[in-house]
Amino acid sequence: MLCEIQDYQARNILLRFLLLQMSWDVILSQLHYTISEGSIHGTFVGRIAQDLGLDIGEINSRMLHIVSVNDKEYFQVNLQNGILFVKETIDREVLCPDTPFCIIPLQVIVDKPVQMYRVDVEIEDVNDNSPYFSSSMTNLEISELRPTGSRFLLEGAVDPDLGTNSITSYELSANDYFALDFQKYMNQIRSLELVLKKSLDREIQSVHNLILTAYDGGKPRLSGTTQIVINVEDVNDNAPSFSQPFYQCSVDENAIEGSLVFTLNATDPDQGKNGDLSYEFGKQVKEEVSRVFSLNKQTGEIRLKSKLDYETVKMYEIQVDAIDNGEHPMVGHCKVLVSVTDVNDNPPEITVTSLSVPVSEDSPQGTTVAIISVRDRDSGSNGKVHCFISEPAPFTINPAFMGDFSLIVTGPLDRETKDMYEITISARDEGSPFLSTSKTIKVEISDVNDNAPHFQQAMDTIFIKENNAPGSQVYTASASDMDIGQNSFITYSLSGNVIDGIPVSSYISVNPENGNIFALVSFDHEKITHFQCHIKATDAGLVPRSSNLSLNIFIEDINDNAPIFSQFFSTMTVRAPKTIQPGFLVTKVSAFDLDSGYNALMSYNFKDFSLKTPFIISQQTGDISIKRLFTESDNDEYRLTVVAQDHGEPAMTAITQVTISLVESEEEIKFDNPESKSNTDDFSITNIYLVIAICIIASIFLITLIAFTVLRWQKYRDEISDLKENYKICSNTGGSWMYSQHTQYKVCSSAVQGKNDLIVFTPNSSQTPGNENIGNQQGFILNKPKHPNPDWRYSASLKAAMQGAVHMEGAAVLRGAAVGLEPQWPTVSSATTDPEGGEVSPPVGAGVNCNSWTFKYGPGNQKQPVPVPQIPPDFPENFIIPGSPAIISIRQDQPSAQAQKSNFITFGKKEETKKKKKKKKGKNQEKANNNTNDNNDQ
Template sequence: MVNYIEDYEARGWLVHFILLQMSWEFIFCQLHYVITEESKHGTFVGRIAQDLGLDMGEINSRMLRVVSRDEKEYFQVNLQNGILFVNNIIDREKLCLDSTVCVIPLQIIVDKPVHIYRVEVEIEDINDNSPAFPFGEYNLLISELKPAGSRFPLEGAIDADVGLNTITSYELSACDYFTLDFQKYLNHIRTLELVMKKSLDREKQSVHNLTLISYDGGKPRLSGTTQIIVIVEDANDNSPQFDQPFIQCSIPENAVLGTLIMRLNATDLDQGKNGEITYTLSNLLSPRIKDIFKLDPHTGDITLIRSLDFETTKRYELSIDATDHAENPMVGHCKVLVTVVDVNDNPPEMTVMSLSVPVPEDASQGTIIAIISVHDRDSGSNGKVNCRISDHTPFKLIPTFMGDFSLTVNAPLDREQKSLYDIVITATDEGFPPLSVAKTVKIDISDVNDNTPQFIQAIDTIFIKENNPPGVHVYTVSASDLDIGQNSFITFSLTDSTVDGIPISSYISINPETGKIFALLSFDHEQVAYFQCHIRATDAGLPPLGSNLTLNIFIQDINDNAPSFLPNFLETTIKTSNTAHPGHLVTKVKAVDLDSGYNAWITYSFMDSTVKVPFVISQQTGEISLRRAITDSDSDEYRLVVLAQDHGDPIMTALTQITISLVESGEEMKLDHQESNGYNDAFSDANVYLVISICIISSIFLITLIAFTVLRWQKYRDEVNDLKESYKVCSNTGGSWMYSQESQYKLYLNSTQPKNDLMVFTPSSQTTGNGNTSGEAVIPNSFTPKHPNPDWRYSASLKAAMQGAVHMEGAAVLRGAAVGLEQQWPTVSSATPEPGGGEVSPPVGAGVNCNSWTFKYGPGNPKQPVPQIPPDFPENFIIPGSPAIISIRQDQPSTQAHKSNFITFGKKEETKKKKKKKKGNKNQEKANNNAADNNDQ
């Protein structure tokens, strides 16, 4: 009993695996809808356009349509609202008889561009079929020797519905001897058995009438009934027993007829006829199964008598009965599950859908051309299909969904290179041996305007003779386009441009279709010798493409202009000396020709060459000169006719008359002088405005310069006067001069500021060389300011100090002795080698920012008296060769014992700074002045 239950569990797992394989394809889809069977026409299925993300406005223009694999239009799409609805009533039992899950695969296809979507609609079962038993009455022969608990298999009812709508339970009418037992595997009843609760007694009751009812799980609940008549037999108490109550086997679908599937074995413990067994197929099997398999009643061999097809039925369940030969035979039962093994016996099926041809040559990579649907009825590896296309093509197959491929553009297309492709698509499954199918798809490449018209050459040159008749054909342009149709239709036009301000369209025109160029006017080489035009060739494609041709047009000259003499050489009279030597240039004639080249090459000659004249003319230059000396026999006047002719064809000429008068040499010079004066007068008249302009500009410049100098001189005098008032020099009883320690003056010398050098001379009390003992600085009348004898030598430090800034503090003290000026700091002197020379040296350690200097005279550098200034010496004077001004100021009358005489060497002062200091130190200056007055007294 345990083995029996284990066998049934194993059989349940197998059924579960088979159902999982059947529903595996159900997973791979984009949209999945569920409706019930028997739905009426127009029943709502789903909003297909919205679920697929399609715009309502484009489902009609893109031709959305539904394609079913079996070509039955169960569903349709409303193109107004994008709703998928039922078109025909669906009977699930007819459509999916042996399948638990009924799914209708649909392909939703839209064009422009082509896209395909996979949609599956699951048909839910409704309870529209009642359970039905194969027979209305069953007869069972049961021996009375059967013990209690014996089981008798019953043929279950059949319900075409699935799921909850199929058979879920059985019910047996009330009986004391029998009960009903059924087991479920995967929610399906697989075994139905009649169980005997207690032993039978034929003498009490030989026949038992039972009613078997089957119920499904639908709403409403439906049922079916059958009658079971149990006939109690006597005697035989052992029934045949199979080795296994449930046996599995497999057979390939291409097995030949007569193939042995398996051999059954059953045993009976009885002896004699009661132990002899006969194998038979159960009467409960359908006739269709009995037509496929044959059971040998003696050996138990099951053989194949009809071909199998895995794609039609994948498995068969056989019920086998083993019956002994007793008078009251007993029967043993066995289940055989025959699984059909798939073989690769079906080649792939290929369908080309939504073929979008012709393909434009500018189609981008990835553009879908067609949908290739491939299906193989086999399963497993035998049903897996691979597609490939012929090599060396600009196309590619891309898998989209299960069994669908997109034929797309994989490389740039060029119709000009190849306009038609024969694409061979081959579908091959993975079975062994593999089966394949091939289909050829013709793809035309349509032209797009991707080639510009091309001229034979980008630049061309033509020549047109002048004086051409208007409207004459001068040139024909041609261009080619590799495109076809409208894209290759070329028109020609002139690009807008001008020639000397005149539009090019006034000169030439072009026929837009033939490319012929016509001259609109008669050209004149003397007016226009060359011009350039641009011709554009444009095709009729969309957008139009074009290219340009640069045409250089040269106007060829013809001899249509005669030479002409310049006005100066028409009927002129020339006077020349009668004493001139041979070769003397008398005059020169000049003619011009508006033509060019040989047509403008002019030669000169005398018209009457037979007359003997003493003159000769140069053919190239037109110069007329003396050929020989003038004699007394020669005439005083010659009238020469000069002929100018060009080298054109025909030759054109011009004439002029030159009168040459022979005069004396003096008259010729006089004439030349008069002509020269006339030239000067003409020159003066021509340049009078230029001379006037130059004079006015020069006058303005001089006035500006004088005004600037006067203003600067006035400013300089003001600064000098301010300087005189600012410095107060006082002397004490000891003969020392010092500045007030209360006042501080700062003088700065640099490249932009004025410089000031102050030199103070103390009056000497000793007798000078001229006998002056008054203590005044005496300078002779003939005194000329110059360096001490022989000159002054400046040290390097002095030169540096003169170039630097001189800073003088008011607290500095200069003390003068009887012999001259001396400072308190030690000095470094630079003596001159000459006797009586002097030196000037700065104080040691003073640096360049100090204005204390020591002046020493003589070869031994003794202190020398300061030169005395004479009384009649002017108050201000300038040292020759020096920009400094020497100023002599007398603060006290000459009758006093001591005079305040000082010479100031100064340049421009910073008057603005001095004024600010005077305002800031007004009280200090008053005190200093009082102190100075006291010292002077």
């Protein structure tokens, strides 16, 4: 009973292990397809591109391909529609003979960028094999003394199919003596026995012919038969027996030859030679088992005969028979299941399934470079593999799927620093001790245009001698680029500079291929001394890069200009008195040279110099002076030839002639001395430009001032015209107050004037010169404040004028600030005794449509403030223009701030005021007459 329980547990453990391994393979794959075995070429498997989420239009350009773990390629992908189909017919029994689940793992790889997918194709078993027996006939010898229930082991049939398609049952032809019994282990029939149901009687029937049929579970069900011939013998009646029909043991795959695997022990109740047992391999033992194991016939020991390999065979099934030595030997049967224990005896195997090289140096981090498959034939922890890079590099290994790794970029790449990486990839399992292996791959780094051309120095200076030959090479610009190929091909060009309005390309040119710089013109140091240009070096990358070289070009002076005497020194005539002393400066010569530097340095000498000549010349300054006293033997005139020579190579000269006449006294040469003329001319030359500049500036200033004055005067006249048009109020050609000559008056004031009112009346009579003078005095600045005399009276002419129409165009009122002209109607002041207030009557002679208005002075009226003018101390309180009835009435309020704020003028129609004026007309006339008499007296 205990043996049966152990056997059941062992079978459950093995079954769970197989199921777990199957489910693990399914989980680790991305796609899982199932097809039946025997599928012909072209059988549809699955839409692999669609299932993997790949664009069908890209799978051809991205070079999708399948890598199979097996040697044969059973599947192929149609790159037009992304369908996976069968390429070669698959026989599951050949591909997976000992595996319950037949799965073909595939690696689907696409490039650009590199991606990898894991696809498993499961091959379903079909019932394409019938059960068959190794022999068509089996002979058995059974003693008639065998008791009922005796068992006789039969050789079972074989079916290459698996699962329900394999053998599921046996049938024995109908008979009265024998029955069939079979036992299943892990859903498979492991033991087939013939059981004796009824005692045999050789005398009744000595031979029994039976038919054994094996059936599988497929649809349709297939079968196979064999014939069993049983001969009944009268022999030994007890067969050897084992303690259990199955035994289990394990052995390490690295066990040495001769190691003990298992020891069998069978028993036989017979005595003597019928009880002596021997052990032999059963007839169904495969040749491989007899090659690996040996069986001791006397002891029953099973020993290792050759090396084991777990990766080849994981379990061995050994059938052992125990035979006694009776006259009619009897046999006992058992099976030994030997499990091979895996040890870490296989190092990992590295395979590079995809390598995308060269790698661009601007590849971002995470770019996949290679797909690496690592396999370890061991199992368990011995088959778990870790992959890594042995040496530091800007790459790393990341796990992708089970046993697959990707080599990706993890750091910046720079081809100019390192253009090739030899990456050593190491794989190590988790066994104890661990095993490892290595593989080196070369990753080439491709160039991108990430470096601009580089000059050795950003600025350089060259010197070109003037008068150079046009087209001569003057310089070579050389730049280098750390890139390679097209990215390092450099072209040179000139950047745009302008020299005195002329492009620099008119002076020099650059060869775009080698950077040679040529002078296009013959330079003249006297016209241009130096200039700067920029040489641009540009590479030929897809995104071109460039750098600049600033080139300072200096034109070297050569002695190509001879000295020149100025026009004042071309021919000179000088008079000198004979009485002068040695050292006296007679005259001076001066020459200039257009060259510069040492080539323009002058020295002066006499040509054909004679020691008798009483003159000497300074080599540095050109001063001609007396070296000795004159004698009677000296000539009256000397013609000296002066040579001016520069210090160039070769030296160049200029010649001038100086004539010196000797006179008796200094007065003869006072006004004819060439030196004085020379000095005057020198002064004119040196100052003429200054005088011209001053004259030009003064002229511009004068023109500007005149233009400004004219514009301001024109603007003023325009403003006066606008005011005349805008302020014509109630024009009337009749009346004694209308201007006959349309005279205009203007009263000007400053911003600091007080708040006084000035009212001007103009009669209709012609103006006299006296009146004009008085009118011009209206712009007086009034300083001393005084109240108006309350005893004013109307004049006779004013009384008459009040009955007619009044037209006043040019009257203006001073308002303390420059507010322009303000038209006023002429009014008549009312007599009042109030020193702080006054009232002005309505406009005299106003027309029908004119508005009446009044002036009110003092703090009593709060409608509008009126500016107060400053009255000079000597200005009379009541002022009447001589020869005219017009009156200038001035009223000044109190100088307090409160009084000044209360001054105002009110305009508008005053109908009620007119009525009151009519009632008081009689009284006003009397007062006017009195005032007129007083004024006449004054």
